[in-house]
Amino acid sequence: MVESANGILLDWDGCVAHGDVPHAAGVAFLRRYADRIAILSNSSTLWPGDIERRLAGLGIAIPAERIVLAGHHALLLAARLGLATTVFGNSHMKALARQLGIQQVAVNPEVIVLLRDTKFSYSRLKFGVNALARGARLIVANPDLTHPGPKGDTVPETGALLAAFGACVPLDQLTLDVIGKPHAQMFHMACGALALQPNQALMIGDNPRTDIEGARRLGIPALLVSPGSALGLGDLC
Numbered sequence: 025m026v027e028s029a030n031g032i033l034l035d036w037d038g039c040v041a042h043g044d045v046p047h048a049a050g051v052a053f054l055r056r057y058a059d060r061i062a063i064l065s066n067s068s069t070l071w072p073g074d075i076e077r078r079l080a081g082l083g084i085a086i087p088a089e090r091i092v093l094a095g096h097h098a099l100l101l102a103a104r105l106g107l108a109t110t111v112f113g114n115s116h117m118k119a120l121a122r123q124l125g126i127q128q129v130a131v132n133p134e135v136i137v138l139l140r141d142t143k144f145s146y147s148r149l150k151f152g153v154n155a156l157a158r159g160a161r162l163i164v165a166n167p168d169l170t171h172p173g174p175k176g177d178t179v180p181e182t183g184a185l186l187a188a189f190g191a192c193v194p195l196d197q198l199t200l201d202v203i204g205k206p207h208a209q210m211f212h213m214a215c216g217a218l219a220l221q222p223n224q225a226l227m228i229g230d231n232p233r234t235d236i237e238g239a240r241r242l243g244i245p246a247l248l249v250s251p252g253s254a255l256g257l258g259d260l261c
């Protein structure tokens with residue numbers, strides 16, 4: 025399947041990288057198929073250019089245009105809306121929001137962008153849910169509850185923070201956009217970056233619920249790799 029695929033949509037965290045550092049099998053796979061790969065990740069802590077530079081340092085050329093990240097696309101949607109916005113995320117992503125021209129506010133936001141905010145706290149939760157109760161629109165980078173850390177530890181993800189919001193306000197009554205996999209939007213963008221139709225691509229990822237289910241809905245063949253499967257990325261090089 026890998027050899028014959030016209031293009032490969034490749035997950036990042038847990039698939040080719042742990043803790044945003046590519047592992048040996050990931051590097052070998054990326055080197056071999058770089059010209060056919062689009063990175064398709066629910067990451068909400070990195071810019072596409074971060075991954076482009078990290079790979080370039082390993083001698084692997086995948087341009088930012090072929091790196092589709094949920095946090096980046098959540099911010100692009102907020103930028104298109106052009107409303108007063110509060111970003112729940114790290115300072116690096118808030119800098120990206122500034123670069124995209126997003127008007128960031130500390131009071132009365134009309135939009136909340138929820139990324140993997142490692143400074144999330146009781147006071148931030150209180151601020152967020154009260155803004156949502158007043159009618160703010162919510163843009164969420166991804167629905168993932170956790171991802172695997174570098175030593176097999178559990179890293180709470182953006183979906184876990186969304187669950188905290190959902191404990192306080194009814195999410196089904198909000199204007200809510202969830203950007204990342206398994207939703208179709210980013211799959212289409214990654215296929216577009218490779219100039220392919222969905223059925224011409226192959227998705228490879230470690231998460232059955234986001235990578236594999238999202239691909240299946242669009243008719244994209246998909247391979248589940250470890251830790252979600254006995255198949256390792258190293259077996260595909």
Ligand SMILES: [Mg+2]
Pocket residue numbers: 035036037038039171229230231
């Ligand atoms: Mg993954």
